[in-house]
Amino acid sequence: MESGGGVELTFLLGLGFQLVLGEFTRRLAEVGYADLRPVHGMAFQALKGRGATATELAERLGVTKQAAGQIVDDLERRGYVRREPHPEGGRRKLVVLTGAAREHLAVAGRILHELEAELAGSADIGALRRELARVVRALHGQDGLPPLRPVW
Amino acid sequence: MESGGGVELTFLLGLGFQLVLGEFTRRLAEVGYADLRPVHGMAFQALKGRGATATELAERLGVTKQAAGQIVDDLERRGYVRREPHPEGGRRKLVVLTGAAREHLAVAGRILHELEAELAGSADIGALRRELARVVRALHGQDGLPPLRPVW
DNA sequence: CGGGAGGGTCAAGCTGCTTTACTCACACAA
DNA sequence: TTGTGTGAGTAAAGCAGCTTGACCCTCCCG
Numbered sequence: 001m002e003s004g005g006g007v008e009l010t011f012l013l014g015l016g017f018q019l020v021l022g023e024f025t026r027r028l029a030e031v032g033y034a035d036l037r038p039v040h041g042m043a044f045q046a047l048k049g050r051g052a053t054a055t056e057l058a059e060r061l062g063v064t065k066q067a068a069g070q071i072v073d074d075l076e077r078r079g080y081v082r083r084e085p086h087p088e089g090g091r092r093k094l095v096v097l098t099g100a101a102r103e104h105l106a107v108a109g110r111i112l113h114e115l116e117a118e119l120a121g122s123a124d125i126g127a128l129r130r131e132l133a134r135v136v137r138a139l140h141g142q143d144g145l146p147p148l149r150p151v152w
Numbered sequence: 153m154e155s156g157g158g159v160e161l162t163f164l165l166g167l168g169f170q171l172v173l174g175e176f177t178r179r180l181a182e183v184g185y186a187d188l189r190p191v192h193g194m195a196f197q198a199l200k201g202r203g204a205t206a207t208e209l210a211e212r213l214g215v216t217k218q219a220a221g222q223i224v225d226d227l228e229r230r231g232y233v234r235r236e237p238h239p240e241g242g243r244r245k246l247v248v249l250t251g252a253a254r255e256h257l258a259v260a261g262r263i264l265h266e267l268e269a270e271l272a273g274s275a276d277i278g279a280l281r282r283e284l285a286r287v288v289r290a291l292h293g294q295d296g297l298p299p300l301r302p303v304w
Numbered sequence: 305c306g307g308g309a310g311g312g313t314c315a316a317g318c319t320g321c322t323t324t325a326c327t328c329a330c331a332c333a334a
Numbered sequence: 335t336t337g338t339g340t341g342a343g344t345a346a347a348g349c350a351g352c353t354t355g356a357c358c359c360t361c362c363c364g
Contacts, residue, residue, distance in 0.1 A: 007297070009268050009277065010176060012284045013169040014300045019291040020162050021303060038304045039320095055342060067321055069344065091329050091342045116161050123286035125161065127279050132164045134275035139171040145159070148166045150320090151173060151303045152190045191351095207311060219352055221313065243311045243360050302351090 014151065020115070027111050033104060035078065041108055042148065043071055044080070044101050051096035053086065062147030080104070166303065172267070179263045185256060187230070193260055194300065195223055196232070196253050203248035205238065214299030232256070 025038060039061065046052060046060040058068035072095050075081045080101040086092035097105075119125055140146060173190060180188070191213065198204060198212040210220035224247050227233045232253040238244035249257075271277055292298060 007285075008264055009271075009281060010169070010172050010264060011300060012281060012288065013165070013172055014303070015292075015297060016284045016287050017162070017165040017169045018300060018303050019288060019298075020165055023291055024162060025304075053342070054344095063320095064322060065343075066323090066345090070320080086342095089330075091327090093343075112160055112162060119161075119287055119290055122290035123283045124279075125283075127276075128283040128287070129161060129164060131275045131277075131280040131283070132168045133159075135168050135271055135280070136164065136171055138271055138274035139175055140167075145167060146171075148163060148170060151166070151170050152177075205311070206313095215351095216353060217312075218314090218354085222351080238311095241361075243358090245312075 017151075020119075024108075024111060024115060027115070028108060031107060031111075033107070036080075036104065039071065039150075040075060040080070041104070043075065044097060044105050047081065047095055047097050048102075048105060051084075051094045053092050054095060057095060060147060062149050075101070169303075172271075176260075176263060176267060179267070180260060183259060183263075185259070188232075188256065191223065191302075192227060192232070193256070195227065196249060196257050196260075199233065199247060199249050200254070200257060203236075203246045205244050206247060209247060212299060214301050227253070 021038060028034075028036065042061060043057060046057055052060070054068045054072055055065045057072065058065040061068060061071075063071075072081060072083070076083060079098060081095050081097055083093045083095055086094045116125060136145070177190060180186075194213060195209060198209055204212070206220045206224055207217045209224065210217040213220060213223075215223075224233060224235070228235060231250060233247050233249055235245045235247055238246045268277060288297070
């Protein structure tokens with residue numbers, strides 16, 4: 001069943017995601033990041049420019065501001081982010097990455113690209129990207145990308 | 153960014169799955185199945201032959217037997233499955249589908265194929281299937297398919 | 305007839321969220 | 335000056351969907 005026929009497309013998509021993400025997190029855990037879930041990496045991505053407020057982070061992650069606050073609490077306790085006074089005042093606080101988080105971003109990026117390169121030995125990754133992007137566009141439109149949330 | 157470049161492959165996979173599954177469940181909800189989650193559909197698939205024991209169902213779904221038992225409780229209460237005495241005796245009970253569940257399977261299958269046919273207008277679904285199957289095979293091997301679990 | 309293996313179930317606990325409700329800092333208008 | 339609205343943060347409780355742990359049956363086989 002090289003063609004993938006006989007298995008629902010939706011199932012195949014889920015399985016592909018699950019396996020790739022699983023392999024990614026396994027490798028991250030091997031190099032010492034067993035304490036960070038994928039959502040933490042997403043948070044780092046969302047904060048990596050100039051940082052953001054907890055509410056902005058919530059929007060980018062697609063969760064409530066309370067949930068974002070909890071994630072920030074957790075990451076702060078473990079030294080991955082800091083809360084600084086916000087330059088524009090108010091009650092706002094600017095959540096910024098520490099060096100530890102930036103290092104994680106670098107390692108995670110490297111692992112992702114290694115994994116993709118390895119997969120390129122078995123599949124046509126260019127075609128996969130292209131068709132996935134088309135599907136995403138068909139279902140979501142062209143205006144940006146929605147937050148990636150845990151699936152069911 | 154028709155090519156999908158600039159976005160991580162893993163992210164794109166997750167987004168694709170999330171959007172397709174979301175559209176699928178939305179359509180199912182529209183025709184009256186708002187009370188059934190994807191895992192229930194997976195359970196129906198796992199039971200659709202001659203049924204199975206709760207423990208077998210647990211293996212096929214990749215959860216503990218207690219969790220499978222809860223799912224069966226829930227589905228039984230709502231009339232989608234029955235517990236019958238198992239032909240081979242013991243403490244075993246055979247969980248079998250009712251007509252309501254078989255009807256759901258038929259409707260869900262129809263919706264999946266409609267959705268896929270629509271997406272075929274925007275993307276090369278054959279290529280997508282093929283490359284996904286290759287990725288799955290590269291990461292999991294050829295021996296069957298692992299259970300699809302909620303992702304992170 | 306006495307273990308023990310396999311299957312089912314009860315109960316408690318946990319995680320990662322959500323909902324509800326509140327507090328605080330500022331802006332701006334009366 | 336007051337006061338009132340708005341946006342950000344936070345505290346507390348609740349909840350879904352699992353897991354872990356413990357136990358109870360039924361049968362088989364020595």
